[in-house]
Amino acid sequence: xxxxxxxxxxxxxxxxxxxxxxxxxxxxxxxxxxxxxxxxxxxxxxxxxxxxxxxxxxxxxxxxxxxxxxxxxxxxxxxxxxxxxxxxxxxxxxxxxxxxxxxxxxxxxxxxxxxxxxxxxxxxxxxxxxxxxxxxxxxxxxxxxxxxxxxxxxxxxxxxxxxxxxxxxxx
Amino acid sequence: xxxxxxxxxxxxxxxxxxxxxxxxxxxxxxxxxxxxxxxxxxxxxxxxxxxxxxxxxxxxxxxxxxxxxxxxxxxxxxxxxxxxxxxxxxxxxxxxxxxxxxxxxxxxxxxxxxxxxxxxxxxxxxxxxxxxxxxxxxxxxxxxxxxxxxxxxxxxxxxxxxxxxxxxxxxxxxxxxxxxxxxxxxxxxxxxxxxxxxxxxxxxxxxxxxxxxxxxxxxxxxxxxxxxxxxxxxxxxxxxxxxxxxxxxxxxxxxxxxxxxxxxxxxxxxxxxxxxxxxxxxxxxxxxxxxxxxxxxx
Numbered sequence: 001x002x003x004x005x006x007x008x009x010x011x012x013x014x015x016x017x018x019x020x021x022x023x024x025x026x027x028x029x030x031x032x033x034x035x036x037x038x039x040x041x042x043x044x045x046x047x048x049x050x051x052x053x054x055x056x057x058x059x060x061x062x063x064x065x066x067x068x069x070x071x072x073x074x075x076x077x078x079x080x081x082x083x084x085x086x087x088x089x090x091x092x093x094x095x096x097x098x099x100x101x102x103x104x105x106x107x108x109x110x111x112x113x114x115x116x117x118x119x120x121x122x123x124x125x126x127x128x129x130x131x132x133x134x135x136x137x138x139x140x141x142x143x144x145x146x147x148x149x150x151x152x153x154x155x156x157x158x159x160x161x162x163x164x165x166x167x168x169x170x171x
Numbered sequence: 172x173x174x175x176x177x178x179x180x181x182x183x184x185x186x187x188x189x190x191x192x193x194x195x196x197x198x199x200x201x202x203x204x205x206x207x208x209x210x211x212x213x214x215x216x217x218x219x220x221x222x223x224x225x226x227x228x229x230x231x232x233x234x235x236x237x238x239x240x241x242x243x244x245x246x247x248x249x250x251x252x253x254x255x256x257x258x259x260x261x262x263x264x265x266x267x268x269x270x271x272x273x274x275x276x277x278x279x280x281x282x283x284x285x286x287x288x289x290x291x292x293x294x295x296x297x298x299x300x301x302x303x304x305x306x307x308x309x310x311x312x313x314x315x316x317x318x319x320x321x322x323x324x325x326x327x328x329x330x331x332x333x334x335x336x337x338x339x340x341x342x343x344x345x346x347x348x349x350x351x352x353x354x355x356x357x358x359x360x361x362x363x364x365x366x367x368x369x370x371x372x373x374x375x376x377x378x379x380x381x382x383x384x385x386x387x388x389x390x391x392x393x394x395x396x397x398x399x400x401x402x403x404x405x406x407x408x409x410x411x412x413x414x415x416x417x418x419x420x421x422x423x424x425x426x427x428x429x430x431x432x433x434x435x436x437x438x439x440x441x442x443x444x445x446x447x448x449x450x451x452x453x454x455x456x457x458x459x460x461x462x463x464x465x466x467x468x469x
Binding site (some may be wrong): 003008015027028030033034035037038039040041042044061062064067070071072074075076077078079080081082083085086089090092093125126129131132135137138139140141143145150 | 191203224380
């Protein structure tokens, strides 16, 4: 009885790690790095994490977790509340509907998928923020942010894969 | 007999996907509702934001320290290598500044004498709160930083935030132990300023780029490139005369100002407690409600 309880608790804790890790990434992404010009084009770590987990482990990242991640990001980054929540939910929805095209494919296909989904996500957030602030927002920084996010994806992907091997694929 | 359990399983699975779909759509709706709420009830949403930032502030405070000390170490190594040339530069600067000091002393004495002649009352006393920057909210959409002090340290909404170089922004949201500062480059930032040499009034408007723009200039006003821009003190929010930046370019796209304070080097900053009731300064929650709903105040 006792071992079963501890086993279940252990499994539960392991299954919570994708959500916890993504929350930690949201907090880390606002820590000041003191690199000139970096803050404006900081890569979207949460977007990468939500994409990765919804492609490979959607059962461990339910929709309400994605919503919570988005709201935390809105609160910390100072964007209008709800914008990132919606953008991450849209990302999640797109990935889940196109999942059968992505699972089991080579890394480059998954990366290409991320390029398309991230472009869509950033276009949606640009449109939302522009509407909410009633001005057309300068998209220059956004393009650099997109390229940086895309370039950093393989690194984060490697990290998530290691995480997955360490905490989730134990059976 | 084997058919029935499978059917039940199938029905259950389809109900589950349906429920998941409803949950997803409900959450999308909730995100839209949050956006509308943010437009309708600013105070409530800002208070919520302050609570969340408060909760994360200790983690941010902890996480930002190693990076700050790493930066300090790099700076120290760099300073060691440039010791000789730096010393020479400082000696030259000292000679120049001694001349300035003589001029300033003379002007101070003259100023004091003239003020006593006129019975001039100087503006309200100011004091400072020093704080550490614990978050630099990234992204192309909002420019803000978070400080590790809050209401319990005496920070109030609307106070000016400066470094030794110049104005950084103003306090936008105050939590109990964290403060969000709206940078002067943010899209929502509007600051009454003066062109220092000509005393022309204008508004410095952020545009989410590195260089904010001057707007609402009087017609036919001339703003030469390289002129300093300082706070004007109008509207009573900021003390007058805080340096902000220099005019970087004058063109068809407007007058761009290069701020003195660099965003990436913000580490320790000061919050000015300027005791003057402005449009933002002393406005407490109850007064805010009185302003918006005058009938229900009693």
